[in-house]
Amino acid sequence: MESSDVLVRPEIGKFLAEFVVAVDFQVPEPIAEDTQLANLPEWDSLAALGVIVMCDTEYGVAITGPDLAACGTVGDIFKTVMSKKAA
Numbered sequence: 001m002e003s004s005d006v007l008v009r010p011e012i013g014k015f016l017a018e019f020v021v022a023v024d025f026q027v028p029e030p031i032a033e034d035t036q037l038a039n040l041p042e043w044d045s046l047a048a049l050g051v052i053v054m055c056d057t058e059y060g061v062a063i064t065g066p067d068l069a070a071c072g073t074v075g076d077i078f079k080t081v082m083s084k085k086a087a
Contacts, residue, residue, distance in 0.1 A: 033075035
């Protein structure tokens with residue numbers, strides 16, 4: 001683990017909880033940093049839109065469709081958000 005990873009660890013728990021709310025799972029899914037988006041039964045355009053809105057309202061970061069398309073895991077989305085927030 002890199003030293004920069006240690007600094008964001010508390011944030012990942014908050015992000016995961018917000019992700020679950022944004023996606024609005026009908027059947028609860030265990031979500032972790034390494035959860036593959038493609039393996040989530042409810043990961044679709046509506047879920048992606050919810051995550052885009054969450055990133056804007058909770059983090060003040062504009063995430064685009066192409067940004068999400070480049071992400072394979074929930075952790076990848078988190079890293080993208082943190083990277084844009086730091087910029």
